[in-house]
Amino acid sequence: MLAALRRFRFTEFQLLVVPSLMAIVGLLTVFLNRTGSAQWTWSDIWISLAYVVLLFGITGWLSLSGFKGDQVLFPIVAMLVGLGLLIMQRLQPVLEAKGGAWATLAQRQLIYLALGLGLFWGMMTFVRSLDWLRRYKYTWAFAGLALMAVTIVLGREEYGARSWLDLGIVTVQPDEIVKLILVVFMAGYLDEHRAAIGSTYRLGPLSLPPIPYLLPMGLMWLMAVATVVLQNNLGSALLFFGIFLVMLYVATGRQVYVVVGLASFAVAVYIAYQLFGRIGDRVQNWIDPWADPWVLGNQQIQSDYAMAAGRMFGVGLGNGFPQFIPVVETDYVFAVIGEELGFLGTMGVLCLYLLLVGRGFLIALRAEDGFARLLAAGLTTILALQTLIILGGVVRLIPLTGVTLPFISAGGSSLLTNFIIVALLLRTSDPEWRRG
């Protein structure tokens, strides 16, 4: 009995109270704002109640199963996922009005959320060791490359990027899982060859990096550029390449790789910019969306209007006008938060991501095994870069590129992948993971 109490994840349990309250109060706000009355019953907010039950169910299960990993990560994720749930429920009437595939998006998102939590629970329960990730790293890499190739050949185009695979019932975005594979492969490869990659050898007066060992990395670089060119997907390319560079730097500590990598990527993007109109449009929109306020710049202008309308405190959940922003459910979901929750709301969300990333890096630093460290650092980098790339785009600090806002944007592939990331991070944070 006492042993069970000692195992109880009390911090996690306490912290989960915040996302629970937010989910319940938030959904009630959304519901009451939509009906315009003060009448409600518990069944109107069954979604949030179910969510809260799942959250506490999971933390209870983790306690019972004797898991000793990080207790802060899951509540942060619960907060972000809960916010995403609120925003999707809030957007439901807007999405219904759009019709087509959007009409059922909010409901589908609920299914993805349930699946995501289920997947998370499953991984925390059945995946005790991470050795299988390390051992089969080349298999993973080939699987990832194959998936990319299939996407390029058979993929479907949406919003101008060929990065969706139609599987009949659902459409998946293979990029989401490929970025995970990239991290797993890099962590395994770099851990194995770290000494060699960090060293240099001399050729006359030149000191050269170990080129044979960098070759697989070069392939990865080519893949990133190929993504830009063949998929016309700058967002994913930026993400892949960022992950690649960060992991290389973290493993070797050599800044020259970063400099060379960034410079070569910049050249590649510049060439792509000259070749493809779409990237040129993005740059134009970034500098001055008012050059074409009705077509190209419309989305950005509407997003700016929405963010500005939020002022300090926001207009309140359900009181804004997200219907004016064309792709509000994915790229511009942050603008809804900006309008309805205000500057305080966006800063809150930003702080949650900052905490998430900080926690992820802390897990990486505390891990004792080389592979686990690199894995945790890489997985955290995925979340960090993805957040910064999309937020930087929405607020117009960099050109907008289509990646999802982790845990908040609509999209099943993205949500499931993010839950896998969290599960892997938690697993690495467990000091006893190797024993599993």
Place this chain on the structure above:
Amino acid sequence: MRLFVRAAAFVAAVLVVGYGMLALGQEDQRAWLVVVAAAFVLLIVALWPTFPAGGGVFERSLTRTAVVLFVVFILISVQLLRIQVVQSEAISSRQAATERGTMMDPREMIRATQVARGRILAAGGEPIADTVVEADGTWRREYADPAAAYVAGYFSPLAYGMSGLEQTYNAYLRGEEGGNPFSEWLDGILQRGRRGYDLTLSLNLDLQRRADELLGDQTGAVVVMDAKTGAVLALVSKPHIDPARLYTNVGPDSEAQVAAARAYWEEVTQPGSSALVLRPTQGLYAPGSVFKTVTAAAAIETGVAAPDTVYRDEGALTVDGRVIPEENRPDPNRVSYTLTEAYGWSLNVVYAQIGLQLGAQRLDQYAKRFGFDQEIPFDLPTAASQLARDDAFLSSRAALADTAFGQGQLFVTPLQMALVAAAVVNDGEIMRPYLVERVSTFEGKTLQTRSPEVWKRAISSETAATMRDIMIQSVHEGYAQGAAIPGYVVGGKTGTAEAGDGPPHAWFLGFAGKDDPRYVVAVIVEHGGEGGRTALPIGRELLRQAVEQAGP
């Protein structure tokens, strides 16, 4: 040392960002990006972690990566602060007029349609822009009289935003400003159906209709004002828009309304169509001889000349090699004229000489005292009249001579010329022109009344009295003779301004009153030929109607 560099970099980052936030607007995106990039470098310098030798590579590089990411997070929050707090007003109010219409924040439009809009009424209470509220609380705008409707401006929140008084008095018409803040708040809380506040204009609907009729199909503008108060009694622009055809509002008909508005907008924005320009306040024209009023007033007030100063006019004048021909002399054999006579007969050679005597500086000074080079404060947008388009233009003597009799690079609005006459009538002081006389609730309770105020003093009251006599004399003996109205004091000046290739613009500037003049009129008929023939009859008729309506 290291600490000092860090602190300095941090302070510099804060300063750079602070400068960018306050000094760079939304249009300066490039400059702002440079600021952000500079702040990024400075913050990295300030926060770059250093480690004692011998530490782990992984710890070191991971911490540095974390710092870089942290700095990017900071920059995003800086940008959020800029968008959502510091510059949020500027972003919300940013608009752009394009061929497809005005791009504006749809939130503003929706707010505009929520409250039954206040009416815009003429001086006699006749609705110019009326609001019809249906039983179900929806409302629509109706325009009774196309001859006056465009003065209100258009209201087209779903397509083209709004213009004119609808725009400048939007907050009043929506009932958000001008009343009792407490009752407005209470109405909001209790969700009482609200009506915006009504505007009563100084516009005299009879005069407005008559002016519209008199101009007929001719292109041009008319301003009739009460010089003693600044009240605008008629404001006519031809051609003009029909705001009823641009009207859009939220409701079952909104799609049809938007489609109709778009079709009409295409029509009025076609090249060659200028119906959207409100000519009396925004049309810029060469004034021709009516500008001699400004030159004469400046000469008299500065003591350069008196009304009876005699000038020679031998049929032409050569200034720096440029010949100014004289076509206006009543008698080709007569060569000497007083300033007053030369005003009546509109002698260019005489006014060229007066202009040269005055010099560019004093002419410029007096033009500005009459309101040139400034946007006239008014209820509608105004264009600034200009003495010369290029600053250096008046340094040439020939150009100065041309300007003094009303050509050169002069461009004036009809409202500006009306204010010149108003200064003459009102003892040298220009009253601030206005259209909106009263703000009241729908039930008729007055919330605000305009009290006439002086905009500026143009000339001394003595000069004004002298100018009055000169202008009255011009109706007794001169080209403005046709303006006389039996039983009333009338002063005036015609103008025939060269305007490109076509026939000249016809001008008339005049005033009238029972014993003491009060009403002023400025008329321009574009390419109407001689001022005395085209513009003067319109001006005279409007003055007659104004003084007769005013009664004894």
